[in-house]
Amino acid sequence: MKLFRLLLICALVLLLLLAGLVAMMPAKAALGWMQGRLGPLQMEDVSGTIWNGRAGRVSAHGQPVGALNWTLHPLALLGGRVDVDLAIEGTEVNAAGFVSARRDRSLLLRDTRITMAAQRLQPALDIPALRLLGEVEMQLDEAEFAGMFPKRLVGKAWWRDAAVSGSAEALLGTLRADFRTDASGALIGAIEDEGGPLVLEGQFRAALTGYEAEALLSARDGNPQVREALQYIGEPQPDGSSLLHIQGRVLPFR
Secondary structure (H helix, E strand, O other): OHHHHHHHHHHHHHHHHHHHHHHOOEHHHHHHHHHHHOOOEEEEEEEEEOOEEEEEEEEEOOEEEEEEEEEEEHHHHHHOOEEEEEEEEOOOEEEEEEEEEOOOOEEEEEEEEEEEEHHHHHHHHOOOOEEEEEEEEEEEEEEEEEOOEEEEEEEEEEEEEEEEEEOOOEEEEEEEEEEEEOOOOOEEEEEEEOOOOEEEEEEEEEEOOEEEEEEEEEEHHHOHHHHHHHHHOOEEOOOOOEEEEEEEOOOOOO
C-alpha cells in the first residue's frame, strides 16, 4: 500500500512538472512543430508561450493579415476542444473574439467584433464612380462554421461615418444591417439607415451559389450632396430615389 501511494505521488509530481513544462513551452517552438499542420497560415516573429502568445506577422495564402495575439483555455482540452481568445491587429482588418474548435472540425465564434475600411466593400457594391469612406464594424453574436461555410450566423453590422467621394462627395450618416442564417443555410438580412442624410431600406441574401441585394436610396430632406451622389448609384426612379440591385457569385462555378 505504501509503495502504491508512493508511486501515485511520484506520478502526480511528474504530471505537474510536465504541465509546467508545457505551460512554459515557447510559442515559437510549439508553432515550429505544428507548422506543417497550419495549412496556408504562416506565422513569423513569434513570442510568448503556447498559452499566451503573439505572432508579429501572420499571412494566409501569401497575403498579409497582421499581428495575432492569443490566449488558450487549457481546461477545454479535457473536453476535446481548443478554446482560445484571439485578437488580430491588421492594417486593413482588426478582429477580436472567442473561438472554439471542436473534434468534428467545426468552429464556434462568440462575441466577435471585426472592423475594416469601407473601401473593402467596393468590389461587391460595384460603384466605380464613387470611393467608399468610413469604417465597417461587424458584430457576430453567434456563429458556427463547418469548414469555411457558416451553418449558423447571427449578427449586426454598421457602416459608421459613411461617406463617398470621387465624382460626387456626400456624407451618408450611419447605415446598419441585421443578418442571420435561415433554415436553408443561406444568410439573409435587412439594411437601413439610422437617421442620417441618406434614407436607405433594403434586404440581401447570400448562399454558396451567389449573393443578391436590393435597396432603395433617397436623400433625406432633399440633401443636395446625397442627391448628386445618387446619380452614380443604381437606377434613378421617378420620385428622385435610386434603386440599387447587385448580385454576384460566392464560388467560381463554371
